[in-house]
Amino acid sequence: MTKKDFPINKPELKDDFYDAINGSWIKQATIPSDHSSTGGFMDLVDDIDKTLMKDSAELQSGKLNATSPELEEYKKFYNMTTNFKKRDEDGVKPLKPVLDRITNLDNYDDLNDQLSDWILSGLPTPFSLGLDPDMKNAKVNALFASGPSLFMPDKTYYEKDNEAAKTLMPIFIKMTTKLFEMAGYSEEDSKNIVENAVEFDRLIAPNVKSAEEAADYSKMYNPESPDQLAKSTNVLNLKEAINQLVGALPEKIIVTEPQFFENLSELLTSSHFKLMKDWMLVKTLNGYSGALSDEFRVTGGTYSRALSGKKEATNKKKAAYYLASGTFDQVIGDYYGKKYFGEKAKDDVHQMVNNMINVYKNRLTNNDWLSEDTKKMAIKKLSTLGVQVGYPDELDPLYKKFHVTEEKDGGTVLSNLLDFEKIANQYEFSKWNKPVERERWEMSANTVNAYYHPFKNIIVFPAAILQAPFYSLDQPESANYGGIGAVMAHEISHAFDNNGSLFDQYGNLNNWWTKSDHEHFAKLAQKMIDEFNGIPFAGGKVNGKLTVSENIADAGGLSCAEEAAKNDTDPDLYQFFTNWGRIWRMKATPEYQNLLLSIDVHAPSPLRASVQVKNLDDFYTTFDVTSEDKMYLKPDKRVQIW
Known part of the structure; x- marks a missing residue:
């Protein structure tokens, strides 16, 4: 879709920035039936x-x-x-041996005897193990332990007053019961299996983290010895399973959800065994039905x-x-x-990212609220930031x-x-205690997205996102800065958001801030929380705490990209701001909007477009926005962090 196809309502830019840019498109846009x-x-x-x-x-x-x-x-x-x-x-014949393997469990000992192979086979377990860079020594891969995923999108769906769950859970139960009947189970057995599984899932829910809780990286690092972790349950030998999976007993295991493991023994009781087994059956049948x-x-x-x-x-x-x-x-x-995409485009975009890093370095250098010591560390972190563009230089040997x-x-x-799945799991666990492969991609090049990894201090821009409306040689350079430039700077900003700022240039969880700087940053972050918190949207309200890291990154990204645009030979801030509004163009079902509002760490797209521009002074001069206009925000309410 081109700008010409969907004209901008210029008078409305002062009152509803997002709708002025996207309103004509929204009116004619149709959501495909399978979207x-x-x-x-x-x-x-x-x-x-x-x-x-x-x-x-x-x-x-x-x-x-x-x-x-x-x-x-x-x-x-x-x-x-x-x-x-x-x-x-x-x-269902290809899945029968897997379902039988679960059905044949008579007690926890039966599971214990094959626990490591069970995990390698990708079968459901009432806990999760995986690898990631050690948060205190990010050059080496460490073992992480967490709770399992739930049937519902988030633990909050299990709260009594959650209206969405009252609709969704009956659908889940009816669907899963039908799947078991299709798989040859009797109507009664199917019903009982699903009821037991849902009951077990409800027992898990209170002790795993909500999306809001999981968004706080500062509470992820809870190292435990194998002996400490093993005390979580007396029915499963976690030490032996871990020893078989990684070939040794780690000195520490990083527990991201300590409350879950503190209550694991109450979950894995003899009276709950049948519930757990049926939970495994449901997870397996649902998980593989698409194959x-x-x-x-x-x-x-x-x-x-x-x-x-x-x-x-x-x-x-x-x-x-x-x-x-x-x-x-x-x-x-x-x-x-x-x-x-190709090597030439890869080099061109890589250069653009480097330009954005230089702009960010300049902003840090001229920052007026950081102390010199913290500023030096921030610039050092920026200078060691890894950049990956387009596609990997080498395909993963997996x-x-x-x-x-x-x-x-x-x-x-x-x-x-x-x-x-078994090969991939074996490959993953074999990397325990080995050097982190910083250049290893975790997102395929055909993915329309980008990311920052705080444990590796890298930013990644897959080829798929490097095209219009984000980036094109056929659109003004200022529009490119409002699109891909802002996305690039957004990912750079994640190194300095409320989570990324906890990690140093090597990706280690390490406080490199002075006390006064950190206190000032926390106040600014709270202002960002307050700016978004409670905004009505899609019949609900935005959770400022859930979305704060992405909002900080959006604010930093937009501000930094604007400076880059202004440094261009022929800046056009109208094109810059309007393309920022255009990239967040989205029409979604009410159900999807409600889901994102509950669990997504990003603010709703229309708000990402409209709220952030109000924080920049140039927005007001570009569109002649005054205190009489709805898009106006008082100067003392404008949040400017980076």
Whole structure:
């Protein structure tokens, strides 16, 4: 969609910035029946999907040749995911051995005997283990322990007054009961299994973190010895399982949800064993329904569609592509990046990121509230910031291990998925206590997004987001700064938000602030919380604490990008601000808006567009906004951190 297609309502810019830019588009935009939203980000996703689905079909037909052994394996798997006749004939049969493995558990000892292999196999457990850089020694991978995910999107859905859960839980129960009946269980057994599973999930909920609680990184680091962690339960030997998974007993395990493990023994009692086993069955059947027949896939997506407001299931061809490309995500990303982005664009954008870093360095140098000591440390952190653009220089070696067992050799879509999952888990746990691979990508190049990793102090910009409306040679340079420039500076700002600021230049959890600087920053962060907290949206209200880190990053990103635009030879702040408003264009279902309001660390897109501009003085002069206009914010209320 071009600016010409959807004119800006200039008089309205003073009263409703977002609607003035996007209102004409919103009026005509239609959310596809298999989508929960449409708009700037989603349009790019759809275009990339069409491109890669076309290429996948041509790869399948032989019109395109696989450019790597890994892409050849993707082709084999894609052939299997698109063999709908075989998948429909197989039905639930490929999953039966997994369900039987759970059903055959008679007690905790049975699970204990195979606990490490159970975890490697990707089967559900009432706790989670994984690897990430050690938060106090970020050059080395450490073992992390946390609680499991819930059936509902967040623990708050289990509170008595949660209206959304009153609608969603019955849908979840009905869908899951039907899946078990489709899998050959009796009506009574299906009903009992689901009831038990939901009861167990409710027992978990009070002790895991909510989205708001999880958004506070300062409370993630709770190291425990293996002996301390082992005391969480006397029915499972966590020490032995960990020893088998990583080949030794770590001196410490980083527990991100200590309250959960403090109450684990009360969860894993003999009277709860049947509940736990049925919870595992439900997790497994729901989790793998999309890899079975089309009937299982469509039925298994009922709850997800209700949660997001999608009217229809994704068509089976696109779902087959998602299943195959999601499994080989970095392989497809590598193909996409090299074919549709290329080395030249990669170098150009890398230079643009470096320019934004220099602008940020200048802003830190001239900062008027940081002390010199803190300022020096901030600049040092910025100077060591890792930058990854487009696609990885080398494909993750994990994918060399993925070898598809084709149908002629007895393989199924699910059997391959299970094999790949075990290989990936073994590969992941083998990295314990080894050097962190800072350059390893965690997002595929065909993903329309970007991120900052505080434990690695890196920013990553996949190829997919580096196009219009974010970035294009065909739009004014100032518009590019209001788009991709602001996104780049947003990710840089995460190094200095309320979470990122806790970590030093190496990614270590380390206080590098003076006491007075940190106290001042905390006051500014609270002003950002207050600016967004309680804003009415989609029948609810914005949670300022949940969204504070992203709001700080938006504010810093927009402010920094504006300075870069003003440094250009021919700055046009009208283009800068209006493209900022344009990139947040979004039309979403009410259900999806409510879901995001509950769990998303980002503020709603319209508010990201409209609230942040009010913090910048140049917004008022660019659009002649005065105290008589609705977009006006008193100078003492404007939040400016970076």
